[in-house]
Amino acid sequence: MFKLTRALFCAATLLTAGLAQAAEPIVIKFAHVVAENTPKGQGALLFKKLAEERLPGRVKVEVYPNSSLFGDGKEMEALLLGDVQMLAPSLAKFEQYTKQIQIYDLPFLFNDMAAVDRFQAAQGKALLTAMQGKGILGLAYWHNGLKQISANKALHVPGDARGLKFRVQASSVLEEQFKAIRANPRKMSFAEVYQGLQTGTVNGTENTWSNYESQKVNEVQKYFTESNHGLIDYMVITNSKFWDGLPPDIRGELEKIMAEVTVEVNKQAEALNQSAKQKIVDARTSEVIALNPQERGQWREAMKPVWKKFEGDIGADLIDAADKSNQP
Numbered sequence: 001m002f003k004l005t006r007a008l009f010c011a012a013t014l015l016t017a018g019l020a021q022a023a024e025p026i027v028i029k030f031a032h033v034v035a036e037n038t039p040k041g042q043g044a045l046l047f048k049k050l051a052e053e054r055l056p057g058r059v060k061v062e063v064y065p066n067s068s069l070f071g072d073g074k075e076m077e078a079l080l081l082g083d084v085q086m087l088a089p090s091l092a093k094f095e096q097y098t099k100q101i102q103i104y105d106l107p108f109l110f111n112d113m114a115a116v117d118r119f120q121a122a123q124g125k126a127l128l129t130a131m132q133g134k135g136i137l138g139l140a141y142w143h144n145g146l147k148q149i150s151a152n153k154a155l156h157v158p159g160d161a162r163g164l165k166f167r168v169q170a171s172s173v174l175e176e177q178f179k180a181i182r183a184n185p186r187k188m189s190f191a192e193v194y195q196g197l198q199t200g201t202v203n204g205t206e207n208t209w210s211n212y213e214s215q216k217v218n219e220v221q222k223y224f225t226e227s228n229h230g231l232i233d234y235m236v237i238t239n240s241k242f243w244d245g246l247p248p249d250i251r252g253e254l255e256k257i258m259a260e261v262t263v264e265v266n267k268q269a270e271a272l273n274q275s276a277k278q279k280i281v282d283a284r285t286s287e288v289i290a291l292n293p294q295e296r297g298q299w300r301e302a303m304k305p306v307w308k309k310f311e312g313d314i315g316a317d318l319i320d321a322a323d324k325s326n327q328p
Helices: 002-023 039-054 075-081 099-105 113-121 124-128 172-179 190-199 209-214 240-244 248-283 293-303 305-309 316-324
Strands: 026-031 059-064 136-146 148-151 165-168 184-187 204-207 223-226 231-239 287-290
Touching: 026 039, 039 059, 039 136, 039 248, 075 136, 075 231, 099 172, 099 231, 099 316, 113 124, 113 136, 113 248, 113 316, 124 136, 136 209, 136 240, 136 248, 148 209, 165 172, 165 190, 172 184, 172 305, 190 204, 209 248, 231 240, 248 287
Parallel strands: 026 059, 165 184, 165 204, 223 287
Antiparallel strands: 136 231, 148 204, 148 223
């Protein structure tokens, strides 16, 4: 009898422990490298809010902004190791996983964000799942916006940039973009940009208005050229093994939430960028240069040969489809 009672007690203890363990929420660590008052930062917080509201006690989302958990150089490795479950890297970060993603870095490819939306709704969908075999699943595209060029020298035409050192993300296309105008690209993580500009390690950079303003780049750059020459978009990604291992009902709800958040992020991105631009103008620490059509045409002509250089990796058909997305 004693043995039976003890066995029942042990079984009950194990069952209770199992139930307690099952009741523990699934923790999703969502890390990113930008400030919270940016499109990506706001999107991560909204995803956390909705996930915890709709899956109370079942899902907990921890958001780590400003490279506070992993920086540019380590976050992809951390995702593949399972040390973080969700990231939203710039599209420029994926070239080592799929060459086709380089299409988003081609300069002067998209005229506006409406063209980007048209492309991503069609051909862009396949790129979300192009890295699954390497353990990375794309869940959504989040917009930041179109890029502008900054420098401590007024840049009106491509020749003005000759010889300057520009910070770029770790992207072969972006390196070639600056080489095309006889400037010198320097790869540098996002967290190091302010200091790099401050110390003169680099003379200029490219980014969106919201990233410039949130990182106070206008304190260390005298000029911004409103070029709208390229795209900064993010792909929200997860570890595919982690995602496939989620209970189907939780995964389904998180997919719905991600779709809702994506609509909101992309709607707010342009407003955030315009507000950030105005703050930079109002600060009067630097000058914003508006290009006339002839000047912009010179920049486009100087950088467009980069398209041909990467046509083999990306695919002529995909580049053509992206170019055609400029026509409503």
